[in-house]
Amino acid sequence: MSNAAASPQHVAVLAFPYGTHAAPLIAIIRHLAHLSPDTHFSFLSTAASNAALFSVKNPANLTRRDVPEPPADGRHHSVVMTAFLSTAGEVFRKEVAEVEVEVGRRVTCLVTDAFFGFAAEMAAEMGVGWVAFWTAGPASLSAHFHTDLIREKVGSQGLGGLELDMLDFIPGMSKIRVHDIPSEVLGDINSGFPKALHQMARALPKANSVFINSFEALDPNITSDLNSKLHNFLNIGPLSLLINQPPSLDTHECLPWLDTQKPNSVAYISFGTVTAPPPLELVAIAEALEESQTPFLWSLKDHSRANLPDGFLDRTSELGKIVPWAPQVDILAHPSVGVFITHCGWNSVLEGVISGVPMIGRPFFGDQKINARVISDVLGIGGVIEGGTFTKSGLTDILEVILMGKSGGKMRERGEELKKAAREAVKEDGSSVRDLKVLLEQVNEVIN
Incomplete structure (x- = not known):
C-alpha cells in the first residue's frame, strides 16, 4: 500500500x-x-x-x-x-x-x-x-x-x-x-x-x-x-465527546424542570425512536412511578399517552413530566437524574455511560439484550428488568435498589470511573x- x-x-x-x-x-x-x-x-x-x-x-x-x-x-x-x-x-x-x-x-x-x-x-x-x-x-x-x-x-x-x-x-x-x-x-x-x-x-x-x-x-x-x-x-x-455536536433544542423545557429536582432523584425514561413497550407495560411503568413517588421525566410519543392509566397525568402533574421528545444527552448529564430506564440501544447505552448514570434495561430486539447484559453483569452500572417485561412490582423494586440502596451507590461509583475513562479516551x-x-x-x- x-x-x-x-x-x-x-x-x-x-x-x-x-x-x-x-x-x-x-x-x-x-x-x-x-x-x-x-x-x-x-x-x-x-x-x-x-x-x-x-x-x-x-x-x-x-x-x-x-x-x-x-x-x-x-x-x-x-x-x-x-x-x-x-x-x-x-x-x-x-x-x-x-x-x-x-x-x-x-x-x-x-x-x-x-x-x-x-x-x-x-x-x-x-x-x-x-x-x-x-x-x-x-x-x-x-x-x-x-x-x-x-x-x-x-x-x-x-x-x-x-x-x-x-x-x-x-x-x-x-x-x-x-x-x-x-x-x-x-x-x-x-x-x-x-x-x-x-x-x-x-x-x-x-x-x-x-x-x-x-x-x-x-x-x-x-x-x-x-x-x-x-x-x-x-x-x-464516544462520538458525542470526540466530535463537536450541534446544541440540542430543549423545546419542552426539560432542563428547567430538572433544575427544580433533588440530585440523583429523577428517573429518566426513553425507549428510542423505533420501539415502545406494549400498552400493559406502559401501565406498569406508570403505576410503579406513582406508587413509589419517584420523580420522572418520560419521553413518550403523544399517541402512547392514551395507554396510561386513567387520571395518571393529573395525579402526577407535580411529580413528573412527560414530553414527546427530549434532549437526551443534556438530560443524562443533569445532576438531578438518578437512573435511566432504556431499551438498551447502543447509542443510548453509551450516552448513559458517559454521563455516569445507572441504567435499567428493558431490551426488545437486535443487540439490545446483549447490551443490557453488559450494563448489568459486565460493567456493573445497572440492572435488567426481571423476566424481560415491566411489572409494577418489578420496576418498583429495582428503582428502590438503584435510587436508595447500596447497590445503586456502587453503580454510581463504577459509572463515574467509566465516565472519566471515556473522557481520557478523547484527549x-x-x-x-x-x-x-x-x-x-x-x-x-x-x-x-
Missing part, C-alpha cells in the same frame, strides 16, 4: 438507511471531511435518509447521492430492510460508478455500514480499500463475528438449558449468556437478516479497518480479541484519538 499523493482521493460512503445506522456514520464522515479537506466524500443513502442527514450545514467536500429504495407498500419495516439488503450490492455498484462520473474522481476507498458484507468483494473488484463501521457495541459485534463458533458449540437453536450457558469460550464474553445474543446468530443463516449478518461476519477479516463508536477501556478484552482477528479494530468514541493522546488518526490514514490510502 502507498499513500496517494498523485491524485485526489474520493471516498464513497455506503450507508444503511434504516434505524439509527446512518446518523452516526455521517457524523464521523463529516468530521473526517473537516480533517481531510482535499478528499471528496460521496455519501450514498436513500432520499428519505439523506434529507434528514443533510438538513444541517456540511463541508463542501461532502456531497450526497440518493439511491433507490424498495417500495414500502404497507409492508413491515423489517421486510423493507431485508429487501434493501437483498439488492444493495447491485444498487451500490451502479450508483458508485455514476458518482465517479458526477464528481470527476475515481473512488479510492469504500467506507460502509458493516451490514454490507458484499463490500469486501466490491472493493476487491475496484482495487480499493474497504473500511467498515459497526454501529452497535463491541459485545454484539463479537457475537456476530463468532457466529460459526457459537453455532458449533451450542447448536443452531440454543434450546433448553443451553440458553443460560455462558459464552466463556469467547474472550471478553464470559458473563454473556446464549440467551442474550442477537437472535440472528442462531437463526436461519440462509435467508434474510441472519444471512446478511453471517456474510458480514465472514467478510470483516477482509476489511482494512473495522471501527465502532466506543472506547477501548469499556471492553479491553473484546478489543484485544477482535484486534487479533481483524486488520485494524478501531474504537473512535489529545487518548486511545480513541489515536484510533481516529489510523482511520483517517485508512480512508486516504490507495490500494492499487
Whole structure:
C-alpha cells in the first residue's frame, strides 16, 4: 500500500438507511471531511435518509447521492430492510460508478455500514480499500463475528438449558449468556437478516479497518480479541465527546424542570425512536412511578399517552413530566437524574455511560439484550428488568435498589470511573484519538 499523493482521493460512503445506522456514520464522515479537506466524500443513502442527514450545514467536500429504495407498500419495516439488503450490492455498484462520473474522481476507498458484507468483494473488484463501521457495541459485534463458533458449540437453536450457558469460550464474553445474543446468530443463516449478518461476519477479516463508536477501556478484552482477528479494530468514541455536536433544542423545557429536582432523584425514561413497550407495560411503568413517588421525566410519543392509566397525568402533574421528545444527552448529564430506564440501544447505552448514570434495561430486539447484559453483569452500572417485561412490582423494586440502596451507590461509583475513562479516551493522546488518526490514514490510502 502507498499513500496517494498523485491524485485526489474520493471516498464513497455506503450507508444503511434504516434505524439509527446512518446518523452516526455521517457524523464521523463529516468530521473526517473537516480533517481531510482535499478528499471528496460521496455519501450514498436513500432520499428519505439523506434529507434528514443533510438538513444541517456540511463541508463542501461532502456531497450526497440518493439511491433507490424498495417500495414500502404497507409492508413491515423489517421486510423493507431485508429487501434493501437483498439488492444493495447491485444498487451500490451502479450508483458508485455514476458518482465517479458526477464528481470527476475515481473512488479510492469504500467506507460502509458493516451490514454490507458484499463490500469486501466490491472493493476487491475496484482495487480499493474497504473500511467498515459497526454501529452497535463491541459485545454484539463479537457475537456476530463468532457466529460459526457459537453455532458449533451450542447448536443452531440454543434450546433448553443451553440458553443460560455462558459464552466463556469467547474472550471478553464470559458473563454473556446464549440467551442474550442477537437472535440472528442462531437463526436461519440462509435467508434474510441472519444471512446478511453471517456474510458480514465472514467478510470483516477482509476489511482494512473495522471501527465502532466506543472506547477501548469499556471492553479491553473484546478489543484485544477482535484486534487479533481483524486488520485494524478501531474504537473512535464516544462520538458525542470526540466530535463537536450541534446544541440540542430543549423545546419542552426539560432542563428547567430538572433544575427544580433533588440530585440523583429523577428517573429518566426513553425507549428510542423505533420501539415502545406494549400498552400493559406502559401501565406498569406508570403505576410503579406513582406508587413509589419517584420523580420522572418520560419521553413518550403523544399517541402512547392514551395507554396510561386513567387520571395518571393529573395525579402526577407535580411529580413528573412527560414530553414527546427530549434532549437526551443534556438530560443524562443533569445532576438531578438518578437512573435511566432504556431499551438498551447502543447509542443510548453509551450516552448513559458517559454521563455516569445507572441504567435499567428493558431490551426488545437486535443487540439490545446483549447490551443490557453488559450494563448489568459486565460493567456493573445497572440492572435488567426481571423476566424481560415491566411489572409494577418489578420496576418498583429495582428503582428502590438503584435510587436508595447500596447497590445503586456502587453503580454510581463504577459509572463515574467509566465516565472519566471515556473522557481520557478523547484527549489529545487518548486511545480513541489515536484510533481516529489510523482511520483517517485508512480512508486516504490507495490500494492499487
